[in-house]
Amino acid sequence: MLLNKETKDLQSKLTEYVRNGKLPLIKGAKQDKLHHYRRLVYNIIFNSLSNAYPISSGLLGEERWKELVDEFFINHNPQDPQIWSFPFELYEYVLKSDYSLKSGKSYLNDLLFFEWIEMEVYAMEDTEIDKYIQLAKKLEIKDNFVLNPYIKMFSFEYPVFRKEEKIEEMEKGKYFIICFRDIDTFKVHYLEVDALSMIFIENLYDNNGNLKISLDLTSELINAELEIKNIFPLIEVLNDKGIILGIRE
């Protein structure tokens, strides 16, 4: 490297200051002007995280949210060159540091992820979708579905997606969620499903929409013979929602 240690140290000192707010003596600097750098950088970080997590920041309250952002920005090295996707690193930080337990907000991991995933699915890169025809009233075992590619499946401990319930009163459990983007309107939607449905849908996605393989694998896993008629109501819902787009041509 052609950079001297002293020059590098000067750059590090300024960076440390904008991250932790503790002003060191920096050679050849106008000490009384450096606070503008701290202010400008901090505002960018704070606004980016607050905009990404409006519900979480609101529930934590102004003071605790600021404390969390401060702690995060001091202890975590942001890795993403794109600021729009950098807030995901706060979720990872909270998860790793057990912040939700320490703060007594046990739902926070799920809530942060819920807020983040909407953004991620909304922004997912476009991809070519195979040609398909409408679903027939009667399915055949050889059918292959074309599936919505803009989708994420996950489970939560708290039903943070239920807008009608108060978060503080939510019951701990196991909740299976599908988050997907409408291919025409670009709007992001959520669908709560039961465990069996989740297994079947995951199998569909893992097997390129192949109905027979997905049924066989799901049957094997639950140790019971599933038939098309058992799964047809779910398929209708998935088709209606725009998760199953149609039958591959």
Add this chain to the structure above:
Amino acid sequence: MVGLGFRRDIHNEILDLDNDAKPDFVELAPENWMRFGGYWGSIFKKIKEKYPIICHGLSLSIGSPDDIDDEFLDELNLFFAKAEPLIYSEHLSYSKCDNAHIYDLLPIPFRQDAVNHIVERIKYVQDKLERKIALENVSYYSPIGAEMTEQDFLSQILEKSDCNLLLDVNNVYVNAFNHKYDAKEFLDNIPLDRVSYIHIAGHDKVEEDLIIDTHGQDIIDPVFDLFEWTIAKIKPVPVLLERDFNMPEIEVLIGEMNRIRQIAKSVWGDNYVVK
């Protein structure tokens, strides 16, 4: 060519502009559009259909002590294949240090070792991207351990690295005010033949002796005057109106673009075309 920064908060207004109100190009930050599909992916396609694009980056961090991020350069190349930008410009500053992105522009110490370090990095980036880049003279609010003047620092980098200059006229004005030097003398002492692109913007005076380059106000007359004085010394290049905050009605931006156009035409001729 007079362009406008493509801001998401006024994307419909910009896409609706036509005839004399239409900018000749739009500028966007690749970091805000790379790997984006869905609604914003569809808007990007519309931008591409309607306007030539100039890319002005945020995260290259050419002055960083950290290594250049090759993965990021690969992403840029993929994006450029889609955007086909007329120019790719970046900032002569650093925004990553000690393995942490900080998402804003910090001032590089004006020192010989920093010049040498940056020249090597520019050459590397230009090789990887297979294009010349234009670096912007950034505004700064304090020097850091300077051992040479800003103009020497900038001139050496431009000459040794063979890159172009994105001349931000407002930044020259801001820096001259903040650090008490003569803006015209500064401009007379940097290689203006390297200018391939110009930015012009508004700013905020936040202290008696300090201006911050906010891109949040209308351009003031002294900056327009400095722009006119400067472009008489250079060949025609694209000029961008930068406005990122405190957005006014689109008509105000059109008015500012028209004023830039009039000045450009009065100096460079009625039919100035940038090649």
